[in-house]
Amino acid sequence: MNPALAAGLQIALVVCVLALAYVPVGDYMAKVYTTDTDLRSGDLRVEKALYRLCRINARTEQTWYGYAASLLGFSAAGVLFLYLLQRIQGVLPLGGELSGVSPAVAFNTAVSFVTNTNWQSYTPETTMSHLTQALGLAVQNFVSAAVGMAVAVALIRGFVRVSRGCEVGNFWVDLTRGTLRILLPFAFVIALILLSQDVIQSFHSGFSSTGLDGSSVTNALAPVASQEAIKELGTNGGGILAANSAHPFENPTPLSNVVEIVAILLIPVSLTRTFGTMVGSRKQGLTVLAVMGVLWGSLLAVTLAAESAQRGVAATAAGAMMEGKEVRFGIPGSVLFAVSTTGTSTGAVNAAHDSFSPLGGGALILNMLLGEIAPGGVGTGLYGILVLAVVAVFVGGLLVGRTPEFLGKKLGKREITLAALSVLVMPALVLIGTGITVIASATTGFLGNSGPTGSPGSIHGFSEVLYAYASASNNNGSAFGGLTVTSDWFQASLGLCMLFGRFLPIIFVLALAGSLASQRKSTPGAGTLPTAGPMFAGLLTGTAVLVAALTFFPALALGPIAEALQ
Template sequence: MSTAAAVGQVATVLVILAAAYIPLGDHMARVYRGDRDLAVERAVYRIARIDPRRPQTWKGYALAVLAFSLISVLLLYLLQRLQGVLPGADGKPGVNPAMAFNTAVSFVTNTDWQSYSPEQVMSNLTQMLGLAVQNFASAAVGMAVAIALVRGLVARRAGTGLGNFWVDLIRGTVRILLPLAVIVAIILLTQGAVQSWHTGFDYTMLDGRDARSIVGPFASQEAIKEIGTNGGGTLAANSAHPFSNPTPLSNVVEIAALLLIPVCLTRTYGTLVGDRRQGLTLLGVMATIWTAMLAVTWWFEAHATGAAGTAAGAMLEGKEQRFGIPGSVLFAVSTTGTSTGAVNASHDSFTAGGGGAVLWNMLLGEVAPGGAGSGLYGMLILAVITVFVGGLLVGRTPEFLGKKIGRHEITLAALSVLVMPVLVLTGTAIGVLLGSTTDAQGNSGPPGTPGSIHGFTEVLYAYASAANNNGSAFGGLTVTDTWFQTSLGAVMLFGRFVPIVLVLALAGLMVRQVPRSAAVTSTLPTHGVLFGVLLLGTTLLVAGLTFFPAMTLGPIAEALL
């Protein structure tokens, strides 16, 4: 692919995002701030006996999130276990308990980690009724939590509630996710993506042997997995399969789709707080990280190393030639920066530097721009920490949007940031110590050899993906045994819901405060270049100090060999 075509791909994605930024961002602000309900929403409220005008405290909001998610896990688990006796099974039996648990947790937590080949294990009914439904629901949960935190920050009266979770969940699904998914699905259909109620068709190969091609509702589920930053594919090849992602244009549309809501939520944030400079500052930090990671990964993948890469002229292993290196790298950086996890190339086949870069992208906390909702509340937590550090530097009480950041507030923010590193490093440490892990690694060998180093990176990537609710993987690690199914499932649960509870608790503390007068200058303006630089530095420093030793043992050491 020529340089002009490669730059054109990036430019097209940016143009789509720029065109959607103001209208979609403001639309989402109206959705969550408005008082009027649609007829279909009122019907759901009546059936579910929900009072949409009843605000919830942070505890009530958190309990609603956890209760809804727990029920979702149980229902999705049962659907998988009973798959063999349900309509449309196409001969597929029920999913085994460990895999069903891992998958249920994965999709409810917006991770969409898949330890199976979808076309071989899941029926179309399970895909549509179970997995696709959770693609909508889990994304709507993340967006609701982000909006609840913003409400806590902007509340002008002490004791005001954080809103109603059920209203936020339903509005986010009906008014935002569903319309966007329909639009993207239609675009994918025009490009040749498959959308079928059939399970497959038989054909005869050139050598006379019979074979079967799997088909299903791929276009619709491809759309919501990108819009909702979910990532779970209906095919083992994920977004590299021509049935789901047939052309370079569909590839660009899918990349734009997975970035759309996280990027536009910064506009929503600025609109809700009444100062759009706040949102632009967050967007600037996100864009800086995304651009830097794209440049670094692209450089590593474009420079051939090794005998095979040198002979081919570029690092083409594991990449779909319809997209080339630029389309593969653009997708990889965007998917690991948004907790999406969808892939159109094998990350395990990236160079040591390129694979390390996309791993680092997740270890930053996936805030560039992050998942649907989770990116915004993750960046706001880092902004709170930045304000606190800035206040210490000048010796004044730190404030964020006119509200003080005291001991309790910074404790919750710090704990929220620490959850992911604890899960990643603990899971990796236990995993590499287990004797069975060596057998699960596609690359292994004596300590210090390239194989053993890459094997360590595979394990680190797996737990980083699970703790950050990403879902992508280095394909060289087999995770179908009970240990990986259970431990990764637990990491996904804690990595999703412990930060959510802490974020809502912080929102509960903030909503109790009456903001200081606008005439009173806070410790540090939370908009502009200065704050953006401090926020960027805080983001990089937190990840750098935490994960640099682990990165040194893995991709950095491999790149230097």
């Protein structure tokens, strides 16, 4: 099939499925977070029983700082539990012959999965037992995604509520509903679809086969389908097998590839409808969706053009840049997956991003450096772009000489400060982490690709480091494969970037939600900047691009841009 036609068909299929699901899924999620009815199964009130067991008053609202304290406490308990589970997995059932995980790797992994990053500095088949995968990592795939959605909903409540004393909901209720009513049933359906495509589901340790050279090969098995579904749906991304979604046991067919891409995009895209429904203006949600779509489509076009080019002898012989890509997906399926995963804080990969062309790899880095708002992670994408919308409204207010207002709430010094702090966390972590690592590498030489200053090796090595810290700070989890991150420095520094990159913005966003919730609503006047429609969509798009361009252009010029120009 013609590559252009194949790309067009795959993109059209993904977009059509998302369009069909947009209204029902978005409205369903809005109902989940606004209803007063508890979930029940027959005569058993499931949620009520869970609240009673955990001694939670589901009818009590929390202030933003109470909400934040509950979230941070829950996440801290998750890190501790997952760390201990890895350390003692050797004496637990379903451990096979695996011993406990080393302290550095256990810390990095616990932080990674609790923060929805799923950065993996280990080989899953030879490091994590089935029990650790199912009881530890898979559970965090559910609840870390539910935490992101809870924060997004709390921010929406801040815009909707009037003089509620900075109350933004109940974290425990939002966590429970997001997990039981949204993620669990959706993941179950996706797992069944993946099973129909021959994704495996087994608790056996593996089987032996004979390789092409006649040698014996051990093939790892795992309960893949169940974890693959939530890995993509929750924009987590950590593979239960080392090759991630490039492994035929995780992603065997072109159709399973499309299903996984749809799963990655489904909730982040539909949450814009949830936003519009909850604030009482569907146009607001469509405006945010349009911005996400423009950014996603633009980077998809750039990456697809870069990877479809034929530069070099190998690319010319293959007809495209096929190095590091699965032939069963080809260029279109690999690029569509790569742009979707770097734009949604997912981190799953079906191709080696390190093997992308300099321009294509640079576009993937830029996709993360935008703040992963195209369309962003589960919950994180929505609250990330709403924070940028606050900044855009402030800029628009300066242009017209009025106090900025967004959805009837005035944006004063406190609101703008909180929005600015939320935006600045990620760039600070990326640039500081990259700078220290590159300076240290001048004496330690631990970059995957290195060479004399200015050589292709040193430039690509810089890109690898920049990608790693962009991935960790944005809670993405994907990586340029040429960088070895098993040293204590990378385990600790990337772990800290994941922690600060996840929880500092959440604290600022919840504080912003509380500040907005305590305000009265003002009636829009003739000079109020409209925040629904093409004009504001253009302003918001420009704000997102300019923030990333002004912050990261020097770093990109030292890495992907310089490499592309060589």
